[in-house]
Amino acid sequence: MLKRLFAPCLVLGVVLFAGAPFVIASARYESTMGLIQKIFYFHVPSWFAMFLGVFICGVASAVYLFRRTSASDRLAAAAAELTVLFGAIGLVTGPLWGRKAWGVWWQWDARLTTALVLWMIFVAYLLLRRYGGPGSDRLAAGIGLFGMANAPFVYWSVNIWRTVHPKTSVVPTLPPDMGGALWWCVAAFLMLFGALLAARVRLEEQRVTLDRVYLELDG
Amino acid sequence: MKVLACLLLVSVIGAAAHAAQAVTAGPGSGSSAERAFAYAAGRQPQLAPAGQEEFVPIDELPPEDQLPAAPLLVTGYAFAWLAIFGYLWSIWRRLGHVERELSEVGRFAEDRPRT
Numbered sequence: 418m419l420k421r422l423f424a425p426c427l428v429l430g431v432v433l434f435a436g437a438p439f440v441i442a443s444a445r446y447e448s449t450m451g452l453i454q455k456i457f458y459f460h461v462p463s464w465f466a467m468f469l470g471v472f473i474c475g476v477a478s479a480v481y482l483f484r485r486t487s488a489s490d491r492l493a494a495a496a497a498e499l500t501v502l503f504g505a506i507g508l509v510t511g512p513l514w515g516r517k518a519w520g521v522w523w524q525w526d527a528r529l530t531t532a533l534v535l536w537m538i539f540v541a542y543l544l545l546r547r548y549g550g551p552g553s554d555r556l557a558a559g560i561g562l563f564g565m566a567n568a569p570f571v572y573w574s575v576n577i578w579r580t581v582h583p584k585t586s587v588v589p590t591l592p593p594d595m596g597g598a599l600w601w602c603v604a605a606f607l608m609l610f611g612a613l614l615a616a617r618v619r620l621e622e623q624r625v626t627l628d629r630v631y632l633e634l635d636g
Numbered sequence: 637m638k639v640l641a642c643l644l645l646v647s648v649i650g651a652a653a654h655a656a657q658a659v660t661a662g663p664g665s666g667s668s669a670e671r672a673f674a675y676a677a678g679r680q681p682q683l684a685p686a687g688q689e690e691f692v693p694i695d696e697l698p699p700e701d702q703l704p705a706a707p708l709l710v711t712g713y714a715f716a717w718l719a720i721f722g723y724l725w726s727i728w729r730r731l732g733h734v735e736r737e738l739s740e741v742g743r744f745a746e747d748r749p750r751t
Binding site: 434438451452453455456459460463502505506509510513514516517520609612613616617619620623624626627630631633634 | 698703705706708709711712713715716717719720723724727728730731734735737738741742744745748
């Protein structure tokens with residue numbers, strides 16, 4: 418099913434991405450931040466995609482731990498890579514915005530710190546898969562599950578603790594032009610996420626097939 | 637005396653009515669005396685914003701106001717584009733490498749004499 422999704426997701430994602438600058442330009446400026454606020458239209462969608470990756474990796478890791486299906490292991494590994502990719506985009510665009518809006522590149526507040534820790538959990542997942550040796554797939558699955566359990570804390574941190582980061586009430590209260598631009602970019606990022614996930618799972622499947630062929634040759 | 641007091645009372649009531657009308661009508665309406673009365677009555681008249689009295693060099697602003705926003709915005713967008721399409725290119729390259737190796741190993745397995 419993922420293989421069939423690759424082409425439509427890629428085409429739709431590229432089209433939406435190409436149209437994003439025009440949609441973003443049509444959205445009004447925010448009153449206190451001006452031009453720099455337009456990073457919002459890439460910053461928030463990248464975190465949407467990252468959280469989707471976190472949940473796919475977590476669920477696939479849970480299925481792998483309890484059922485040992487290799488397809489779920491491949492899906493978890495692919496989703497973890499995309500989690501790191503989109504998390505990196507969020508962690509770069511955020512400080513670029515913060516430098517202008519807050520006057521500092523970084524603050525060790527609840528939202529920023531927990532988001533960085535969540536990203537590092539999935540970097541650890543990838544390092545374990547790459548260098549962990551035999552049995553690291555199950556250990557990595559445990560880390561993926563732990564990462565998924567952390568995600569709600571990252572999301573709710575701005576509402577629970579006092580942070581410099583805007584609260585979750587911003588998105589539901591956006592005016593139509595700003596909300597339209599945001600959801601356009603969210604759709605673009607999620608389409609590209611789908612295309613990249615399909616491609617990455619295909620790569621993992623081919624690697625497993627190659628390993629099996631080598632084992633058969635040795636046997 | 638009584639006539640004077642009545643005249644005074646009428647003028648005060650009239651002035652108050654005029655002042656109320658000036659305040660609700662907005663800036664520019666009524667005389668300066670009426671605006672002064674409205675202010676004295678505890679209502680602030682609406683004044684036009686003061687013109688800029690001096691030019692402030694950009695390096696005297698707080699740090700967050702000195703930075704131009706456009707380079708930061710462009711850097712953010714460029715990083716996102718490069719990261720996503722760079723990753724897509726890396727998957728395409730790795731997939732090509734694995735599929736080439738798979739076809740070579742497949743050919744080797746077919747050509748290998750069976751024992």
